[in-house]
Amino acid sequence: MLFEKSGNRLYILLVVVLVITVGGILLKYSGNEGNDVGVGIPALDTTGINRIEMIPKGGSLVVFEKTGEDWVITLPGGTGKKVVADGTKISSMIFTLYELKVINLVSRKKDDFAGFGLDTGATSLKLFSKGESEFELLIGKSEMLSPQEMGTYVKMVSADEVYLVSGFLDMSFNSDLTLYRQTKLTFDGSESWQEINFSGVENISLKRAVTDWLVENKKVDSAKITDYLKQLTTLEVRNFADDIDPAKLGKPKSQLRVKTVSGREFEISAYFNETDTLITSSLGRGNIYRSSKEEPLYFKIFPGLKRLE
Known part of the structure; x- marks a missing residue:
């Protein structure tokens, strides 16, 4: 009976320690600053997206616009030159945003933005449907989470919450426009x-x-x-x-x-x-x-x- 009571006390003590630890972690990352607008990453309705504005890290504004069945890129540099993009690559880019997997909420403090690469050095993305902005995201630093997984820090433009999401987003969103341009000359098959x-x-x-x-x-x-x-x-x-x-x-x-x-x-x-x-x-x-x-x-x-x- 004595051992049973001791075991129960030990179990209760472990539970209390666990609750305090988890609570401390949540308090650390939630902070007491920021706003409640756009809590979480909103679901993206991909069906009507027909314009994307991207300012990649260290780059200039790139505009992707759907014209008929084609996606067209307005190249940066002020020339206004338009070229046809590879539609499958643009669809893949949109799908990457659609399936963002949040690993953790890491901060609500504006002072932390720079540390996560979410200040002036972030990649900016705006997705539009029929002229209305549907999704605005900032992409910051990436880091290796394990030998098999990379993570990237992101935040919605209208919110202060910083999230760690799965994936190396710089692979899909950067200043190398050959990622999006039509590089094939022929039909497959x-x-x-x-x-x-x-x-x-x-x-x-x-x-x-x-x-x-x-x-x-x-x-x-x-x-x-x-x-x-x-x-x-x-x-x-x-x-x-x-x-x-x-x-x-x-x-x-x-x-x-x-x-x-x-x-x-x-x-x-x-x-x-x-x-x-x-x-x-x-x-x-x-x-x-x-x-x-x-x-x-x-x-x-x-x-x-x-x-x-």
Whole structure:
């Protein structure tokens, strides 16, 4: 009986210590400053988002705006140049905000903002729907929580609460615009391609016949055309010539037009200047891709008939 009473007392003592400890931690991180506006991170309704304004750490304002089916980026620098973004990358960016996982509320004190990177050095995000602001977030410092997990400090613009959320958000929101731009020149999946037409330097028309490709009813080399299509459909270009005005490119020297079974089409054009080969694709309107000597693009896109026979 004595041991039973001692055990009960020990159990009660441990509970009291635990309550005091937890209470102290909560008091430490809650503080007595700040406001009650926007407590927690509000749920984001992604369905109507059609404009994003981002000022990345150390960068300038970047605007993403949905125009029809496309997301368009207004590049920073004051030129007002607009280029088509990769829609899947923008959707991924929005989904990252939608699924933010809060690990902990770490502060309500304005004096702590700088320590969490949430002062003037934060990344600012504003998401709009039909002209109305729906979600405004500041992204601060990140830190490693474990060998398998990173965390990032964030706060809503209208609130003082600082949260630690799961994930390395700088991977999705930073000043490297190639993360969001259209870097692919073609549709994925050449299995649906029905016609490939080259014009300019060389005029060739390739047509699919079941699994074969024909030029003037003559079969081209299966291995060579397979390698070419694989290379073309996986080709990504991240070297952009933003200093060049698309309206001043003139007439293309070579063009590639592809038509699919369903009637979808895209077009790739090549232009030559004194130092570079410049490439455009109808999938990434406004983007001009530069092919340097170190990374030649032209023959990856326009191989010539001899390389396919």
